[in-house]
Amino acid sequence: MSRIAEFPEILDDRQKELAERIASGPRGRVRGPLALWLYSPDLCERAQHLGEFLRFGTSFDKRLSELTIITCAAHFRCEYEWAVHAPIAEKAGLSPDAIAAIKSGDDPQFAEHDEQVVYRATRELLSGNRMSQSAFDAVIELFGERGIVELTAIMGYYALGAFLLNATEMTPPDGSHPFPDNV
Numbered sequence: 001m002s003r004i005a006e007f008p009e010i011l012d013d014r015q016k017e018l019a020e021r022i023a024s025g026p027r028g029r030v031r032g033p034l035a036l037w038l039y040s041p042d043l044c045e046r047a048q049h050l051g052e053f054l055r056f057g058t059s060f061d062k063r064l065s066e067l068t069i070i071t072c073a074a075h076f077r078c079e080y081e082w083a084v085h086a087p088i089a090e091k092a093g094l095s096p097d098a099i100a101a102i103k104s105g106d107d108p109q110f111a112e113h114d115e116q117v118v119y120r121a122t123r124e125l126l127s128g129n130r131m132s133q134s135a136f137d138a139v140i141e142l143f144g145e146r147g148i149v150e151l152t153a154i155m156g157y158y159a160l161g162a163f164l165l166n167a168t169e170m171t172p173p174d175g176s177h178p179f180p181d182n183v
């Protein structure tokens with residue numbers, strides 16, 4: 001059970017307009033951090049716009065974006081983020097074995113080189129607050145400067161969401177507890 005209601009009890013006109021805009025966009029609904037951000041309409045407006053670009057508009061294909069997102073979710077042990085994005089990651093083409101390894105904190109085996117590059121860079125930055133020169137160079141080689149900027153932005157956005165979801169103890173939509181030791 002979340003520490004606060006997922007949606008403000010009463011939405012003012014601006015909050016209603018934001019909720020309608022989010023629901024009519026590529027997400028198709030308002031839930032999770034977006035719903036919670038409605039408590040702060042200015043933040044919600046800016047965050048949803050950034051999030052829409054980072055999830056649907058970067059130079060990364062969905063498989064690599066979702067890899068980055070679930071790596072962040074596992075790092076922060078964010079049950080909501082994990083429960084929503086792990087199935088999307090599998091549908092986008094990540095192997096179930098790699099997804100399971102990421103969840104458990106083991107080193108996943110990837111079929112594709114680009115997956116290994118994205119995972120390594122993401123894990124290094126999350127776990128040590130730095131990225132090695134070789135991980136950085138691998139990202140630049142495959143994705144260029146735009147890639148390093150967008151990869152780190154995806155990480156930062158999903159960390160922002162994970163912090164809020166973890167602070168409020170937002171329950172995943174399916175009621176699951178992907179990280180049972182969190183409970």
